[in-house]
Amino acid sequence: MGTEQPRARFYFVGNSTCLDFINTQVMSGGQPLDLLGDFGDLVDWLAQAGILDHANCMEARAKWQGTREAVRAFEQARGLREVIGTAVKRLVQGKPVPQATVTAINLVLWHQSGHPEVVRVQGGYEKRFQAHFDVLEHLLVPIAESFADLLCFGDLALVKQCENPMCVLYFYDTTKNHARRWCSMSVCGNRAKATAHYRRKRLQGRVPEPCG
DSSP, X not given: OTTOOOOOOSOXXXXXXXXXXXXXXEEETTEEEESOOSHHHHHHHHHHTTSSXXXXXXXHHHHHTTSHHHHHHHHHHHXXXXXXXXXXXXXXXXXXXXXXXXXXXXXXXXXXXXXXXXXXXXXXXXXXXXXXXXXXXXXXHHHHHHHHHHHHHSOGGGEEEOSOTTOXXXXXOOSTTSXXXXXXXXXXXXXXXXXXXXXXXXXXXXXXXXXX
């Protein structure tokens, strides 16, 4: 059981770690659904997001699963998600991020711990930052860092929400012409295309009105 892999049930469509994190709140059957139910779900998400490797994931579960500290860290994670989610909603609306948001992000970044290291890559070497996950607060730092990078280095006009009115997912539009409209073309995009096709057929008189 200790080697069981996390289930692939999260959405990674945001092109940004912090956007994928707030995308753990979704709509299902017209009702809001929180994909993060407990600390175990948080660790699953961190693993699937590439923040924790397998060894870190197993260590986090062995060290903290079922503890009061894990419950506290989980609540902190949900609080961070709320802070980032509110800020992203404002960005999509063309509004500035409140100073309180910046302060909250900086409080998380304060816990950053790690070291730089040189790694061999094809054609040379790279210097990379190796994060440490020695205490629970370290788990949330990469999410806060992603949001900080989005604010400081991203084009905030490219932060968008899926145009499906029943979808609440966000993404950073990296398409060439910046015309992305949907969280996923295979889901919301195809659904919108099918709806538009049905409406065109109705206007052309080829589709009868539904009974009742």
